[in-house]
Amino acid sequence: xxxxxxxxxxxxxxxxxxxxxxxxxxxxxxxxxxxxxxxxxxxxxxxxxxxxxxxxxxxxxxxxxxxxxxxxxxxxxxxxxxxxxxxxxxxxxxxxxxxxxxxxxxxxxxxxxxxxxxxxxxxxxxxxxxxxxxxxxxxxxxxxxxxxxxxxxxxxxxxxxxxxxxxxxxxxxxxxxxxxxxxxxxxxxxxxxxxxxxxxxxxxxxxxxxxxxxxxxxxxxxxxxxxxxxxxxxxxxxxxxxxxxxxxxxxxxxxxxxxxxxxxxxxxxxxxxxxxxxxxxxxxxxxxxxxxxxxxxxxxxxxxxxxxxxxxxxxxxxxxxxxxxxxxxxxxxxxxxxxxxxxxxxxxxxxxxxxxxxxxxxxxxxxxxxxxxxxxxxxxxxxxxxxxxxxxxxxxxxxxxxxxxxxxxxxxxxxxxxxxxxxxxxxxxxxxxxxxxxxxxxxxxxxxxxxxxxxxxxxxxxxxxxxxxxxxxxxxxx
Amino acid sequence: xxxxxxxxxxxxxxxxxxxxxxxxxxxxxxxxxxxxxxxxxxxxxxxxxxxxxxxxxxxxxxxxxxxxxxxxxxxxxxxxxxxxxxxxxxxxxxx
Numbered sequence: 217x218x219x220x221x222x223x224x225x226x227x228x229x230x231x232x233x234x235x236x237x238x239x240x241x242x243x244x245x246x247x248x249x250x251x252x253x254x255x256x257x258x259x260x261x262x263x264x265x266x267x268x269x270x271x272x273x274x275x276x277x278x279x280x281x282x283x284x285x286x287x288x289x290x291x292x293x294x295x296x297x298x299x300x301x302x303x304x305x306x307x308x309x310x311x312x313x314x315x316x317x318x319x320x321x322x323x324x325x326x327x328x329x330x331x332x333x334x335x336x337x338x339x340x341x342x343x344x345x346x347x348x349x350x351x352x353x354x355x356x357x358x359x360x361x362x363x364x365x366x367x368x369x370x371x372x373x374x375x376x377x378x379x380x381x382x383x384x385x386x387x388x389x390x391x392x393x394x395x396x397x398x399x400x401x402x403x404x405x406x407x408x409x410x411x412x413x414x415x416x417x418x419x420x421x422x423x424x425x426x427x428x429x430x431x432x433x434x435x436x437x438x439x440x441x442x443x444x445x446x447x448x449x450x451x452x453x454x455x456x457x458x459x460x461x462x463x464x465x466x467x468x469x470x471x472x473x474x475x476x477x478x479x480x481x482x483x484x485x486x487x488x489x490x491x492x493x494x495x496x497x498x499x500x501x502x503x504x505x506x507x508x509x510x511x512x513x514x515x516x517x518x519x520x521x522x523x524x525x526x527x528x529x530x531x532x533x534x535x536x537x538x539x540x541x542x543x544x545x546x547x548x549x550x551x552x553x554x555x556x557x558x559x560x561x562x563x564x565x566x567x568x569x570x571x572x573x574x575x576x577x578x579x580x581x582x583x584x585x586x587x588x589x590x591x592x593x594x595x596x597x598x599x600x601x602x603x604x605x606x607x608x609x610x611x612x613x614x615x616x617x618x619x620x621x622x623x624x625x626x627x628x629x630x631x632x633x634x635x636x637x638x639x640x641x642x643x644x645x646x647x648x649x650x651x652x653x654x655x656x657x658x659x660x661x662x663x664x665x666x667x668x669x670x671x672x673x674x675x676x677x678x679x680x681x682x683x684x685x686x687x688x689x690x691x692x693x694x
Numbered sequence: 695x696x697x698x699x700x701x702x703x704x705x706x707x708x709x710x711x712x713x714x715x716x717x718x719x720x721x722x723x724x725x726x727x728x729x730x731x732x733x734x735x736x737x738x739x740x741x742x743x744x745x746x747x748x749x750x751x752x753x754x755x756x757x758x759x760x761x762x763x764x765x766x767x768x769x770x771x772x773x774x775x776x777x778x779x780x781x782x783x784x785x786x787x788x789x
Contacts, residue, residue, distance in 0.1 A: 343760050366782070373723070377717075377726055377775065381717055
């Protein structure tokens with residue numbers, strides 16, 4: 217099973233090189249790689265579930281000098297979500313991008329992005345995390361600019377500069393950590409870090425850099441244009457996975473490595489920014505005129521919920537209560553990943569068939585594209601947080617934690633955010649069901665419609681009805 | 695001497711602050727790309743200062759390796775930024 221930990225990084229990397237060298241076979245290579253990597257991710261998840269935390273030292277170099285890979289419950293779960301989302305989006309892309317020249321340019325970048333994501337999730341060392349963050353940022357920017365429209369290139373350039381700024385701040389924090397403690401291994405640091413100026417400054421720098429990358433309000437300004445002008449499968453992966461990779465690092469640092477350094481005031485600040493993100497993002501999503509912009513603003517809002525867990529995790533007195541709340545947080549992140557990927561893929565189908573994604577002109581969509589409309593509604597259920605979606609379980613834990621610690625403000629924000637989400641989803645559904653007298657005949661492309669539908673279904677039914685393992689897996693940690 | 699290390703460290707922090715300020719406040723694209731590189735130079739200098747272990751002693755090799763990796767990453771990122779900027783400028787000329 218320890219082999220799986222190396223395969224999930226090596227396979228997409230080898231696939232990227234093969235797709236680059238064999239441009240005519242690029243699609244076949246990429247879909248094959250996606251299947252093989254997903255099988256490895258499933259094997260890794262199983263390995264973590266049965267044997268606990270897995271380690272691997274690349275080339276036999278010990279941690280500190282070499283690259284140590286480490287998989288615990290949290291990283292294995294996020295890795296599995298990544299695999300399923302990328303697999304579905306790969307099958308979708310095989311029908312979505314048809315020009316051979318575009319395919320040959322697309323697949324190597326796509327697989328490199330996946331390599332970077334997997335390496336980031338498995339990295340146990342702060343400097344390797346910096347390198348994987350940069351690899352992720354560079355491949356994400358190249359993909360966001362894909363298609364070469366002016367708006368996309370301009371948004372990608374801004375995305376790149378913001379990402380670089382974030383990485384530099386992260387690296388500055390990493391240097392301070394090395395100066396203070398002489399190691400960059402996160403497991404060792406967790407035992408060594410004590411509250412003090414070095415730890416506070418380092419954590420502040422690294423967190424600021426990561427918040428820029430995860431687009432927490434008010435650092436979200438770059439996200440809507442970048443996510444809304446990329447091709448649909450790229451938007452899906454950027455919104456569902458790439459911003460979450462930076463969030464995963466914030467979570468790791470605050471909960472595991474710097475647990476003794478974090479103060480309630482700092483956690484409250486993150487929570488307050490999260491609350492502002494929920495309100496502002498949802499409100500902007502309601503105002504959006506284009507479907508993709510709506511989905512992008514909804515990402516800003518949904519990331520806000522994740523940050524509202526931080527003050528609760530700080531204030532909850534017992535370890536059990538904190539673990540239950542942390543499970544809710546991960547559940548919400550996983551549900552959003554699947555639902556938002558499904559939503560973006562479905563929007564891509566509408567955009568491709570009708571040539572636009574204007575919400576005002578969706579009339580007749582339900583007649584023409586019934587399965588796609590259903591996917592949007594299903595993803596909407598998860599974004600609002602209605603039962604039986606996984607988001608319902610996550611928000612339930614958020615509310616339970618807020619009530620238990622008497623932090624009523626988060627309850628109010630969650631209620632308003634959910635109502636706004638309901639409004640922006642129903643606005644889309646309402647227009648989609650608008651009657652068109654002479655609709656075009658329904659056309660279905662199974663390779664595009666199934667991935668969107670299945671991702672949305674996993675968010676609503678899979679995680680909602682069979683989500684208990686999330687809490688069990690989360691207890692397996694470094 | 696420790697003061698040498700401190701001097702280098704403080705200078706590094708100053709360079710980081712300088713780069714950060716321009717990157718945040720300047721609207722011009724080229725300014726911002728250069729500012730981020732200046733900031734990177736500051737961070738690398740900080741890492742080099744961290745490696746100092748006193749007079750007559752070998753410096754710690756690990757931060758130096760980190761700086762080398764960091765430089766490679768920074769050069770690639772700058773290249774991508776400039777390539778995207780050229781694409782934008784070319785389209786601007788067409789309009």
